[in-house]
Amino acid sequence: xxxxxxxxxxxxxxxxxxxxxxxxxxxxxxxxxxxxxxxxxxxxxxxxxxxxxxxxxxxxxxxxxxxxxxxxxxxxxxx
Numbered sequence: 602x603x604x605x606x607x608x609x610x611x612x613x614x615x616x617x618x619x620x621x622x623x624x625x626x627x628x629x630x631x632x633x634x635x636x637x638x639x640x641x642x643x644x645x646x647x648x649x650x651x652x653x654x655x656x657x658x659x660x661x662x663x664x665x666x667x668x669x670x671x672x673x674x675x676x677x678x679x680x
Contacts, residue, residue: 605650607643 609617617636624632645652 603650605647607647609643
């Protein structure tokens, strides 16, 4: 089985902090739980790299994994 190494760049880390801060306004526990779930999905992709759907429309080699009821499209990411 081929595994995948996921690189989280500074922009990704900044996004995670912003997500946590936004959710934590209502509940720090929920914010922690959300980031734990995101981390679990990254680990899933590292172990099973073909479990996501390819999103070459965003960038080559991007894999899309839906989290819960969230569906982030390429248009949501801006220019």
